[in-house]
Amino acid sequence: MIDTNRLIEIRWHGRGGQGAVTSAELVAQAAISEGKYAQAFPSFGPERRGAPVLAFVRISSQEPIRIRAEIAQPDVVAVLDPGLLRIVNVASGLKTNGTIIVNTRKQAGQIRQEFGINWRLATIDATSIAREILGVPITNTTMVGALVRATGVVELESLLEPLRNRFGRLAERNIKAMQKAYEETLVEERGQ
Amino acid sequence: MATKMGIEVSVAIGEAVRLANADVIAAYPITPQTHIVEHLAELVANGELDAQYIPVESEHSAMSACLGASAVGARTFTATAGQGLELMHEVLYVASSMRLPVIMTVANRALSAPLSVWGDHSDVMAVRDVGWIQIFTENGQEVVDNVLCAFRIGEDRRVLLPVMIHLDGFHLSHVIEPILFPEQSEVDQFLPPNQYPLPLDPSKPVSMGDFGPPIIYFETKWAQEVNLEAAREVILQCWNEFGKTFQRYYSPVECYHSEDAKVLLLTMGSFSETAMMAIDKMRRDGREVGLIRLRLWRPFPFGEIRQAVKNAEVLIVLDRALSFGGPGGPVCSEVKSALYGEDKKPRVIGFVGGLGGRDITPAGFEEIINRGIEISQKGSDQEFEIFGVRE
Numbered sequence: 001m002i003d004t005n006r007l008i009e010i011r012w013h014g015r016g017g018q019g020a021v022t023s024a025e026l027v028a029q030a031a032i033s034e035g036k037y038a039q040a041f042p043s044f045g046p047e048r049r050g051a052p053v054l055a056f057v058r059i060s061s062q063e064p065i066r067i068r069a070e071i072a073q074p075d076v077v078a079v080l081d082p083g084l085l086r087i088v089n090v091a092s093g094l095k096t097n098g099t100i101i102v103n104t105r106k107q108a109g110q111i112r113q114e115f116g117i118n119w120r121l122a123t124i125d126a127t128s129i130a131r132e133i134l135g136v137p138i139t140n141t142t143m144v145g146a147l148v149r150a151t152g153v154v155e156l157e158s159l160l161e162p163l164r165n166r167f168g169r170l171a172e173r174n175i176k177a178m179q180k181a182y183e184e185t186l187v188e189e190r191g192q
Numbered sequence: 193m194a195t196k197m198g199i200e201v202s203v204a205i206g207e208a209v210r211l212a213n214a215d216v217i218a219a220y221p222i223t224p225q226t227h228i229v230e231h232l233a234e235l236v237a238n239g240e241l242d243a244q245y246i247p248v249e250s251e252h253s254a255m256s257a258c259l260g261a262s263a264v265g266a267r268t269f270t271a272t273a274g275q276g277l278e279l280m281h282e283v284l285y286v287a288s289s290m291r292l293p294v295i296m297t298v299a300n301r302a303l304s305a306p307l308s309v310w311g312d313h314s315d316v317m318a319v320r321d322v323g324w325i326q327i328f329t330e331n332g333q334e335v336v337d338n339v340l341c342a343f344r345i346g347e348d349r350r351v352l353l354p355v356m357i358h359l360d361g362f363h364l365s366h367v368i369e370p371i372l373f374p375e376q377s378e379v380d381q382f383l384p385p386n387q388y389p390l391p392l393d394p395s396k397p398v399s400m401g402d403f404g405p406p407i408i409y410f411e412t413k414w415a416q417e418v419n420l421e422a423a424r425e426v427i428l429q430c431w432n433e434f435g436k437t438f439q440r441y442y443s444p445v446e447c448y449h450s451e452d453a454k455v456l457l458l459t460m461g462s463f464s465e466t467a468m469m470a471i472d473k474m475r476r477d478g479r480e481v482g483l484i485r486l487r488l489w490r491p492f493p494f495g496e497i498r499q500a501v502k503n504a505e506v507l508i509v510l511d512r513a514l515s516f517g518g519p520g521g522p523v524c525s526e527v528k529s530a531l532y533g534e535d536k537k538p539r540v541i542g543f544v545g546g547l548g549g550r551d552i553t554p555a556g557f558e559e560i561i562n563r564g565i566e567i568s569q570k571g572s573d574q575e576f577e578i579f580g581v582r583e
Contacts, residue, residue, distance in 0.1 A: 025200075025368050032198035032370045039369050040198075044310060044362035044549060046223070066465035068363045069551040162198070 002075060002099060002151050005061060009071045010147070012055040013090050014080035016048045019140025023078070024055035026144055026166065030158035031059045039065045052088050059153055078147055079103060080126070080139045085115050094119060097190070101150050103127060103139050108188045122150035124185045133177040134170075141167075141174040145181030156182055194372040194438075201332035202365045204373075205271070205297050206231030208339040210241045211379045214295075215266035215386075218246035218257035222276040223309040224361035225299035229271055251276040255283035255294070262292035262354075263400055265391035267343060270294065273361055274301030274308075277315045281322070287354040288323030289416060290401050293346030293386070294354040297339065299361040300461065300512075302548040310549020311361035313460070313512040316489070317522045323416055325355040325423055326489040328460045332371045335359045337440055340374075340383060345430045347386045351423045358489070360462040362549065374438060382437050420491050427488065444493035445500050446485040449475060453482030456504045456538065457561055460486045460523060463510070463552055470557035481561055486523065494530045501531070507538040508564035510579075512546045520544055520576025539568045545579035556580065 002008065010027070014020030021042040028040035036059055043054035056071045073093040078101040084090060091100060100119045103126035104111055111117060126142035134141075141163065148156050159178065164171040199207070205228045209217070217236070219229040235241040244261075248254045254270050262268040272280060277298055287294050301315055302308040316326070325345060329335045335357060342355040359365060374382075390398050404412060427444070435441035448468055450456055459467050464485040474481045484500050484507075486493070501507050511521020519525050524542030531537040541564045546552045552560075560579050567577065 025198075028368045029198035032196070037370060038198060039367055041362070041367040044224075044366060046309060065369075066468055067554065068360075068367075068462050068466050069553050072553075 002153070004059070004151075004153055007065070008059045008076065008151070008153055009074045010057040010059075010076040010078065010153070011071050011074040012057070012078050012080065012143075013084050013088060014053055014055070014140075015084070016051050016053050018080045019138050020053055020055040020080055022166065023080070023140040023144050023147075024057045026141070026159060026162045027057050027147065027154060028059070029162035030154040033161060034154060034158050036061045037064050043070065052084055074098060076101065076147070076151055076153075078143055080143050082127075085111075091117065091119065099150055101143070101146050101185075103143060103146075108186060118190065120188070120190045122146060122185050122187045124181050126181055129177055129180050129184070133180065134173055141178045142181035145178035146185040149182045149185040150187050194374050196370055196372050198368055199332075199371055200227060200366065200368050201335055201359065201371075202227035202299070203231045204332055204336050204371045205339055206235060207373060208336045209269050210235050211374065211376060212267065212269075212340055212343045212383055214241070214243050214269045216244045216246065216258070216261035216268045217270060218248055218254045218261065218268075219270045220248050220251050220254045220272070220276060222251070222273050224301060224311070224365045225271045225273040225276075225297065227365065228297060228299070232269075251279040252283060255280040255287065258294045259283065259287055259290065259292055262287070262294050262388070263290070263392045265386060265388035267347070267386045268292075268294045269296070271297045271299070273299040274303060274315045277319060278303065281319060284319055284322040284324065284354075286401060289412070291352040291419075292354060293343075293352055293388075295339065295342045295346055295357070296354065297335065297357045297359060299365040300358055301361040308548040309361070311363055312547045312549070314514070314547070316358055317513040317515070319356075320490070320522060323353070323420060324490065325351075325353055325420070325427065326358065327355065328358045328487050328489055329364070330462050330464045330485065332364060332367065332369050333440070334442070335364065336371055336373070337434065337438065338442070340379060341430050341434055341442070343386070344383050345423065345427050347388070348426050348430075349387075349389060351419070351426050352389075353420060353423060358461065363462045378437065382434065424491050424493075442487060443496070444488035445496040446487055447500055448483040448485065450482030450484055450500060450504075452480060453504060454480040455506045455561060455565055456482050456484050456501055456508070457557065457564075458484040458486060458507060458509045458523070458527065460489070461512070463512070463546060466552065466554055467510075467557045469554040470561065473554065474558060474561065492526055492530070497527060497530050498534060501538050502534070502536060504538040506565060506568040507540045508561060509540060509542050510546070510560065511542060511544045514544055514547070524576065541567050542576035543579050544576060550580055552580065
């Protein structure tokens with residue numbers, strides 16, 4: 001877990017259409033419903049399906065958030081698409097004691113070795129869960145489950161209402177996917 | 193009881209317009225304001241807002257349709273940004289000259305070329321003199337509150353002028369943050385129905401926007417100026433009343449740790465909150481710095497600005513627009529004019545930065561302040577300073 005008493009900055013990496021912006025939005029709404037201050041926003045600009053995109057969340061339990069600039073030194077990085085690890089430096093600026101959460105079929109050790117990741121690492125096969133429960137490889141809600149497991153920035157329960165508001169009749173399946181990812185996420189402390 | 197929601201600022205604006213119970217929305221979508229009018233179209237289509245939504249083929253038509261709607265006494269709203277605001281340009285003058293209280297949010301955006309959908313204040317500065325009341329906002333709550341105030345100010349019989357509410361494109365329009373929404377009953381009490389005094393009505397015909405030969409044109413323009421000046425009092429009253437009702441107070445010039453500060457920074461819009469973080473840090477380091485935020489852009493708050501900066505030695509003004517071949521930034525020019533005749537005034541140093549969506553971080557603001565202080569001591573042969581550009 002991470003220290004949630006100070007400002008937490010989360011950066012989401014996805015591809016246009018995978019729902020990284022929605023992930024950010026859901027987490028911010030959950031935090032706000034817990035009485036915290038939160039801010040979520042996409043990397044600004046035209047939307048392009050399939051292209052690498054960023055989304056950002058700031059959560060502060062103490063004071064209103066005033067900074068209005070993209071997150072350059074995140075505490076947490078969440079990667080929705082395993083292919084991005086090859087083309088984007090997802091760990092750019094990640095704090096030394098930060099956490100990186102990756103959607104992957106691979107074992108943590110393999111990811112560490114392949115991409116030189118020394119940070120605290122959480123892995124989850126979000127694509128398989130999404131395919132199985134939602135029938136589509138859209139990993140935004142599964143990755144939210146993984147984020148909650150790896151960081152504890154919000155309670156899983158606080159996400160239920162934002163998910164219901166966002167997904168309507170598809171909400172229950174998304175909740176199930178999120179819960180399953182929460183249960184299956186493996187967290188490994190920082191490598192030596 | 194007010195409800196606190198985590199909501200995108202653009203969607204929140206749509207909700208504010210719903211609470212204000214607007215009658216007509218005529219709009220053309222343009223990034224980064226599209227989500228505002230999309231949400232309003234949805235509210236009207238779902239029957240959650242009893243209004244006419246008029247989709248048009250351009251911003252020029254959007255504003256023209258708003259004129260007609262406002263002229264019959266309908267509560268009228270639209271939104272635009274960047275090139276859209278420029279395409280409306282000539283019709284903007286008609287709205288203010290015909291005394292039509294159209295309310296518009298502008299998601300501030302840079303101007304082409306090169307094409308940029310990102311934020312700065314170039315679009316605002318190009319419509320500085322169109323005769324509208326213009327208010328800047330720093331966060332989502334301020335936008336929602338000021339949209340409600342805008343209807344009350346613009347439609348006030350002593351004012352009858354259109355109002356623009358400026359919010360930074362993307363930096364505000366696309367951010368999800370906590371916003372308090374008042375109850376419908378509270379809004380109904382705060383915002384009386386629009387009672388336009390001389391609406392277009394076939395049973396009581398009036399003419400609007402007539403031919404104005406030399407014998408009358410100048411008088412109508414002067415009346416417009418007198419009227420915009422008189423709006424100051426109504427704006428102050430409205431903000432005061434809003435504060436008493438909702439416990440959130442607004443003023444034409446807002447100060448942050450400025451009273452004992454020798455060095456002041458002046459900003460407008462959402463960057464002000466980031467600048468506050470720099471001020472906090474520098475204050476912790478023992479530096480006597482403060483921040484002035486300009487909220488009311490038109491009518492310009494001369495008295496309030498003079499009062500706010502009178503004890504400072506240096507005033508650093510950040511503009512997010514260039515006046516090509518001119519004195520730097522338009523805001524800095526205005527501030528300099530306001531202070532020129534004063535016996536005791538700070539040295540004013542203009543910076544231009546944050547164009548086309550470029551962020552300025554708290555460290556960036558600290559650098560701007562430090563460079564401003566240095567220039568105030570050593571002097572400079574430049575009319576203004578530029579921040580954060582590769583040369």
